[in-house]
Amino acid sequence: MSTTDTGIWTTIREAPVAVKALLVGVFVNKLGWFLQVFLVLFLTSSQGFTDVQAGTALGVYGGGSVIGLIIGGSLSDRLGPRNAVMISMFGMAGFVLAIAYVPSYAAVLVMVGLAGAVGQFYRPASAALLTELTPENRQVMIFAVYRLAMNLGTTAAPLIGAALLAISWDLLFIGEAIAALAYAAVAVVALPRRKTAEVAEASTGSEPSAAPEAVKGGYGAVLKDGRYVLFLLCMFINAAIYMQYLATLPLHMKAEGLSTWWFSAVVALNGFIVITCELLVTKVVQHWEARLVAMTGFVLLGGGLAFYALPGGVAIFVIGTLIWTLAEIIGGPTMFAYPGKAAPKPLLGRYVGAAHAMFGLGSALGPFIGVWIWNTAGTAVWLWCGIAGAVGVVLAHFGMKRVDVEEPVVDTTPATEPLPSESA
Template sequence: MTAVVENEKNMPPGPPDKPDDGVFVTLRETPRAVKALLFGGFISRLAAFIQIYLVLFLTDRGFSATQAGLALGVYGAGAVVGSFVGGSLSDRLGARTVTLISMGGSAALIVSILYAPTYTLLLAAVFMVSTVGQFYRPAAQTMLTELTPRHRVVMITAMYRLGLNLGMTAAPLIGAALLSVSYNALFWGEAAAALIFGVTVMFALPRRGAHAAYVAKQQEAVAEKAEEATQGRSGYLAVFADWRYSVYLLAMLLTSIVYCQYTATLPLDISAAGISLWWYGAAVSLNGFIVITCELAMTKVVQKWPIRLTALLGLGLVSVGYAIYAISPLPIWFMIGTLVWTLSEIIGGPTTFAYPALAGPERLRGRYIGAMQSVFGLGTAIGPVIGTLVWFQVGRSVWLWAALVSAIATVAGLIGMRDPHKAEESRPATASAT
């Protein structure tokens, strides 16, 4: 009897007759497990010190700037690999188990960086920290989707993003405080945060099969495995066989390559124009302030829009914003351009990041999420390199090229994204045959 009551606590509430998808109502009516994941995402970013301070740590230990830069690149590569592997593990082992593996494993590996005796072993430790630490992201999004009614998934994703953004904003300051003590305090602090997240998951998240959707999920798995046998595809091959979703992934890759230019190309362009870098700081601060304060309020409106309208504005305004940069190297255009592409983020961010969890069959949900997070991470990793190389070749025309690539990404998004409910209805109803 106790188990039944516990299961009911973990079940997502059904949609009311007149659903209220506001921020506070959604948060109040979410299950405890969802709140735990929101808290865990915030904690994980609040203590994300390694990526920020890795270069300083290595140069302080006597390594060259080139060696430190290579280690940072290895960290980025691990994040891409971790999302792919995490998506697969989430489908196989369940989101709770994968999150526990991710947090427990990364806590131990973080500390190992301090004691790696050689540069080669240190690189291996950095790669493993990034890879294992990334496992939880597809798993967390999978669990958020499974425990949340569909009409509230976009809003919950917006809340999750808010926690990540708040954590990322505060992390450099907390890291600096720990660094004033020692690098040991910095690394042990991040390991402790991972353990806190892991303990939270252990007690707050339901075991696999504890929520009501488990039985239906197993039935669907049986049916779709039979379909796999006839089509010869499984795992990520099945994901990429979804041509629409592959086009959506292309849109995310191109968008991430363009989006991250504000971290690499924009400061170069502002400096070359003879403008104070204060304006760069103001533009970045404007973006962070608007996203943190306005995204949830915007999501309350946007979550009811047709998905292609959200994609058009969410992806297309990135193109418009960067095209505005090309008008003239004056502070006013840098601020207006930043405002426009920030608007694209608060309009389209929650929907485009929630979409993978709703786009494919439930059995492959982790892989759909992992594929998106991997290509987005890949774009973020290679984007600054591509952007700066193009800027050195063509100068300020780089913003026109960025706008063009972003426009292509918008078209790809419009083709690749479809109403998840219609996609589900169009899928063969093979489950009834079993």
């Protein structure tokens, strides 16, 4: 098997069975991604709760998701990615079903928070396993494929959910539980019981990546990595300003007298370009230094959002969206592949979990910050996004170390003793 070709189809075709299973599993799981989309509508229309109560529940879900990403990283390191995925999906199925039947608002909040937390355990585990099982020179591409699977499932989910709730709300929750159980089944059947750093290093003939004393302390060890902390701030800023297209952009377009149709059109434009073009762009930028990719992404993201501050009507919104969408397809796969390249192997799950958690925290706080600035300063919010993008450029420059991508070194000498994975 050749590992020098980093093209799209070769990367997918030659990926291990477990990697292909992860791609299928996350796609199926995202097809059932109904809870966050329809939670407010369910609580207000079906259960009779107020708008404030429904919004609070959605906030609890978001907070639980951030906590779940942190816990998921630790579970992946301690129990292995396969077990973390199984715990996540079996737990998610149970908590989602419980939301439809619990008797009180307080109980709803508890179930929603648990569903948000447990339902995110799988993400650091899946990303860690993709990193461990994919040659380093193909990791950016495989993360682009992973993002495509997530985006396709997420795009289709609202349509499927609308069809299910037209029949009954119960069917909507059952559908999400079934999707979670399908991913759990994939984990049971296709994911390796444990892929440890030592096994990975033995199979490639490489030396251990970190001394034992350098990887003790859990998330404390992550926070002691000063450069990586700067990268985590990059993830927060990236998410916080990226979310303005959902939080502040519709308010701005409405204030300009544009209909909801125009907002839907620019959002659809973003989704179409990401789904159709990200893999092709990744084929080129995967060979760039990760730091350069991230810095380019921040320039385009901050610049595209700052472009909205210009006068010009619909054309400004379309051009600005094209600019920051280019940032997404250039920077997205590299930003999410980088934690696996920067992490000591025994802390891989925690490094990945910390990055996902900071992105989730930025996604949760970004809309509040953006709307507050909009209400206070109007279109100056877009200039602040541009400044935040510039800060991201600086943080990426100093926080993302150079990672040289080398071809895997395969030991071709006969093994005198079986590897740990073979003797299990």
